[in-house]
Amino acid sequence: MLATLLFATVLIAATSCSKENESDESFSSNTGGTESHNTGENCMNCHKSGGDGEGRFTLAGSVFNGQQSGYSNAVVRLYTAPNGGGTLKATINGDARGNFYTTSGIDFAGGLYVAVAGTGGNVEYMNSPVTSGACSSCHGNSTTQIVVN
Ligand code: HEC
Ligand code: HEC
Numbered sequence: 001m002l003a004t005l006l007f008a009t010v011l012i013a014a015t016s017c018s019k020e021n022e023s024d025e026s027f028s029s030n031t032g033g034t035e036s037h038n039t040g041e042n043c044m045n046c047h048k049s050g051g052d053g054e055g056r057f058t059l060a061g062s063v064f065n066g067q068q069s070g071y072s073n074a075v076v077r078l079y080t081a082p083n084g085g086g087t088l089k090a091t092i093n094g095d096a097r098g099n100f101y102t103t104s105g106i107d108f109a110g111g112l113y114v115a116v117a118g119t120g121g122n123v124e125y126m127n128s129p130v131t132s133g134a135c136s137s138c139h140g141n142s143t144t145q146i147v148v149n
Contacts, residue, residue, distance in 0.1 A: 034095065070097045
């Protein structure tokens, strides 16, 4: 009985961060994870409804350092006003490959303002609001990659 209970607990803990199918939750973290891939590409080309990628991301992208490599452990925050003002609506921790991603519901209605923080305390703000979490639909395409130092 106790063994069954323990086993169940371990199973829940082990599966809570992985993605078995499209409806499962998935998110990056600052814990050295390297499960992600394709740094710099538009994750939502595949991680979308009906796409091949495991997990349907609501927000995802990549942060680079000044040397064109993925920036490990950046932190992406979404606010209701520019330059870190208003209400903090979401915090997404980037992984060791420079990628950040989540399947959590994010309400972009009205637009949200992005701040990306480096591990040394530097913060880069995007001036205009975003209404989509597909950061690399623009960054790396119509505009430069997201860079933090
Ligand atoms: C060309 C399509 C494609 C693109 C672009 C893509 N992915 Fe994936 N992704 C997949 C597929 C297919 C899988 C499942 C098979 C695998 O693990 O390779 C997957 C799996 C994953 C996994 C789960 C791995 C695991 O072991 O559970 C993560 C995390 C992930 N992708 C993150 C990202 C991020 C972040 C981006 C953007 C920087 C991205 N992907 C871009 C197709 C893609
Ligand atoms: C519709 C296109 C578009 C989307 C989507 C977009 N950006 Fe941007 N981003 C830009 C443009 C253009 C600039 C430069 C002008 C500005 O700051 O508004 C920029 C600037 C930035 C900057 C400041 C410059 C830098 O490189 O540090 C950061 C940080 C940033 N974006 C992060 C993000 C993140 C994170 C996302 C996804 C949540 C995102 N952006 C989605 C177009 C976009």
